[in-house]
Amino acid sequence: MQQVQENIFQKHLEKGTVFLDRNIITPHYLPSMLPFREKQIELISSGLASVLHGKKANNFFLYGKVGTGKTVTVKHVLNQLQEFIDKSPAMVDFAYVNCRNYNTKYKILLKALGKFYPKKDFIGYSSAFVYEQLLNYANEGRHLIIALDEVDKIRDLNELIYSLTRANDELSLGSISLVGISNNLFFKDRLDARTKSALLEKELVFPPYNAEELKTILNERVARAFRPGSVSSSAINLAAAIAAQESGDARTAIMLLLRAGEEADKMDFSEVSDVLVRKAKSSVEEEVILNVVCTLPKQQQLVLYAVSLLTDQGKGLQRITSMGHEQEAVFFSGDIYNEYKRISLSLGETVVSSRWFREYVNELDTYGLLLTTASGKGVRGTTTLIKLGFDAKKLRVVLEKELMGE
Ligand SMILES: Nc1ncnc2c1ncn2[C@@H]1O[C@H](COP(=O)(O)OP(=O)(O)O)[C@@H](O)[C@H]1O
Ligand SMILES: [Mg+2]
Structure with missing residues (x-):
């Protein structure tokens, strides 16, 4: 028996949307006004x-x-x-x-x-x-x-x-x-x-933007990207606050509203609420972090890759965290340096001295990609303990593409 089926695109056309011009709320769009710059x-x-x-x-x-x-x-x-x-x-x-x-x-x-x-x-x-x-x-x-x-x-x-x-x-x-x-x-x-x-x-x-500045930037974009009244002011405030707290980054703020808007459309909601912004937070943060990883210089990517690989392979010291039951993979700085050397040599990259290695570890720490602490006096004397600041598997995938792709 033959059934008459609706074309699969039909429903997408009829569906309501919170966007007036989605392009305006993407990071590629070039606004004509740049407040605070x-x-x-x-x-x-x-x-x-x-x-x-x-x-x-x-x-x-x-x-x-x-x-x-x-x-x-x-x-x-x-x-x-x-x-x-x-x-x-x-x-x-x-x-x-x-x-x-x-x-x-x-x-x-x-x-x-x-x-x-x-x-x-x-x-x-x-x-x-x-x-x-x-x-x-x-x-x-x-x-x-x-x-x-x-x-x-x-x-x-x-x-x-x-x-x-x-x-x-x-x-x-x-x-x-x-x-x-x-x-x-x-x-x-x-x-x-x-x-x-x-x-x-x-x-x-170029200094980071504060929450007030991000709010102004967002309001300007929202007015042209979304249908009138379809974004709640609490959604804008929350997107600005999250982005200001993370790094003062207008891209994060814009992406939060874009993803929240997409989610509103998917759920057939007529308003972008702060609940949807909160829901978008982790996926946007992940996008932003992986983007930062791609902009790192190669040597830092190699150091980060060494930590990601060892973490993913479960080779860290397993410590019980302050939470009591969760486990985390922690490494001695020297072990990471050895793994970094091994990887760099196998990829035909230069191997930097341990002084530069420490410098790179510190920089990765400021980006929150690595977390470092000094160990107490122990078997190896005082050394730095290193742990990954983000999902090991995801970093590994991105870094393998960066370092070994093409
Ligand atoms: N002052 C501003 N006014 C309006 N939009 C801005 C402003 N600063 C940044 N943006 C927007 O934020 C996003 C990130 O800006 P971008 O220039 O790519 O940052 P960077 O190059 O410093 O990483 C872009 O979508 C851009 O349009
Ligand atoms: Mg740029």
Whole structure:
């Protein structure tokens, strides 16, 4: 017997939704107003404005935790610059490169050239040729700005900075300036002296947002992303409070409302309530943490991987926690260092000294990815005890993809 079935898409079309324009509440959306970043916008644009006067701009280095608006601020400034030169043509051009996707000097120069010569295809040409083309483009009298987002992901950063600095010495006309952006608060302290002085001509820090600021940012977005009256003010307050408490991160705040809205649609609710925001909390936090893990420098990923692997394999010292029954896997710092060395060697990565290893452990601690305590005096004297701050299996999966994928 044949049954007439409704098309499976029909019900999705008829279903009610709390969203007016879902895109506006995703992290990729570029808002036209950026409250609480007026000062940064002013400093960056006034610095870059030199190119409009036919002079090289200073190199900028912007840093701050994830979700503090660095990417969106730079894109906003560059969009404004584009708008300006569309109206008043100038020998100025720029390229924005996300170095998480383009993580070598060659890939970055290729990506920038693709923007400067949209009709040409440089794939397959040598690094020297690509570099030469970039120089020629500037040498026609253009002042170029290259924004390197997540600059800490570049494998041969010293070489790239050195080449581009030398380029400016070789150019008789035009110039190349850089805007480096990093989510890593410690990255600049680890740079080679020469790279550091070239890249950090002007530094700008993006501080975390507090709950009040996040509330303002959210209200602005909610008004355009959701149907009027479909998000309760307690939902907005809670999303702002959670994000402020975690890290002052606007991305977390926005994601909380996005996921809560999706859940409302799924349940056929007409309002996004604080209950749905609370429900979204753990999955959003997980997304954010795994995103932070992907932005870590490779050596820190290797250290974190060593702890994740040993934890997942159940190799830690099992201690009864203060809760009495729960068990946790704790490690001696030295055991983690040995495992880190083993993994790095097997992947053909450099092995850092135990001094740098301790430095990385401390940084991972500040991100909450590792928890460290000094052991009391014991068999091995005083040592650091290390334990994982997040689910071992999930970290292992993500790090294996980061370190061994591609
Ligand atoms: N001041 C702000 N006003 C409005 N939205 C913001 C602001 N700062 C950040 N956002 C939003 O928060 C999210 C994260 O910002 P992003 O620029 O990606 O942070 P970062 O690059 O520092 O990690 C984006 O969706 C962005 O639109
Ligand atoms: Mg960013």
